[in-house]
Amino acid sequence: MAVVSHHRAPLVFDLIEKNNVSWADCFREMLQGGSVLPFSATSVDLHFLPYSLFLARAAGAQTAGPLSEVAFVDPNFGFFTNQSETNEHLPTDIQPGRGFLSQVVNAVRNGPYSKDSIIFITYDEHGGFYDHARLPQAPQGRPARPLASPRAVP
Numbered sequence: 001m002a003v004v005s006h007h008r009a010p011l012v013f014d015l016i017e018k019n020n021v022s023w024a025d026c027f028r029e030m031l032q033g034g035s036v037l038p039f040s041a042t043s044v045d046l047h048f049l050p051y052s053l054f055l056a057r058a059a060g061a062q063t064a065g066p067l068s069e070v071a072f073v074d075p076n077f078g079f080f081t082n083q084s085e086t087n088e089h090l091p092t093d094i095q096p097g098r099g100f101l102s103q104v105v106n107a108v109r110n111g112p113y114s115k116d117s118i119i120f121i122t123y124d125e126h127g128g129f130y131d132h133a134r135l136p137q138a139p140q141g142r143p144a145r146p147l148a149s150p151r152a153v154p
Helices: 012-018 049-058 093-109
Strands: 024-029 048-050 070-074
Touching: 012 024, 024 049, 048 049, 049 070, 049 093
Parallel strands: 024 048, 024 070
Antiparallel strands: none
């Protein structure tokens, strides 16, 4: 299914689709991708999957199908009530967000896909139109080092 962007700048979804990489946007109540791809009572992009299906796939459940090569996992944004928010935005308590993040990381870490997986945790403060910006070139000639906290001891 071709991704039809409603924005002039290409989206990360477009790039993934162009390269024939399987992907899903997994959500609980409201999804980020729904702001740029079809998501309504009459039209839903097939890449939008419930969070419970992500957990089943990450665990390797036979009936759930394989985990997508790329999975965006959205927190609860508090669309219906801020009591269920897990997105760590003020004024809500960040502890449910930390619990949600722990559940996502542990689902992948403890599942059959863990040896071939990498998890990127990102925070976007509603400036998401920068997906199209070219990243600066990485310095060449140095061996790659794992990403770590500035407090980590080498």
